[in-house]
Amino acid sequence: MIRLSPLLLVLMAGLPAGTSAQGLLPGCRLENGSLQCVPGLTADPQQQIQVLEGQINRDVQTEGHLEQAIEGLKRFELIGEAKEGQLIKAELMLQGGGFEEVHIHWYRRNNQGNWQLVDNVTESTYRVGPSDRGEQLMAVLVVRTSDGKVQRISSNVLGPVSN
Structure with missing residues (x-):
């Protein structure tokens, strides 16, 4: 407004x-x-209809892009127990081609509520350690498509981690 x-x-x-x-x-x-x-409102009703139709068309196009991005990803989920010493696996199922790069980044949420990147871990598995105690864990899938677009999708959240 x-x-x-x-x-x-x-x-x-x-x-x-x-x-x-x-x-x-x-x-x-x-x-x-x-x-x-x-x-976007104007005094001319016909012009207003055109403005609103343009907004609807843009929304439909955006929705189509989102559906296409989600369509290629069939599953991205963390499997395992949020306990110290346990191995957590990021299960990933992509359908179709067109993916140039796929990376998984792991995050932990500290007691202030902020997500922090876990350094030097980009694998599909993560061993829960003492530094994770009491915190939540999440992974983010980063995919670069053959046309250069980068898409990020977060997993489910596990935790808080217990010992």
């Missing part, structure tokens, strides 16, 4: 300061002393 000062709007419109802004601009209304406008 765009916020404009009512005074600025009145001055721009060349109207006296006592004039109401309600109905002054299409898609705008005065709310608690500030003008609230919906972006």
Whole structure:
């Protein structure tokens, strides 16, 4: 939403300061002393329909790209127990071709709630160690397709790790 000062709007419109802004601009209304406008709205109904149709088309295209990205990935899941000394495996099932590079990065969530990259681990398995105690674990799959696009997908979360 765009916020404009009512005074600025009145001055721009060349109207006296006592004039109401309600109905002054299409898609705008005065709310608690500030003008609230919906972006993309115009006074011409036909033009507004074209704007909305364009937004819908972009949304449908984006959704199609997401479905294609997910379609190639049939499974990405962490298997194992969140216990110190246990081996956790990232099970991965990709269908179709077009993948140039596939990497798995492991993360642990510290007690402040931030995810931190586990250094020097890019394999499909991870041995839970003492530094993981009390924390959660997750993996992120990074795929580079043959057309150069990079896609990232996170796994399920395991933990907190116990000893």
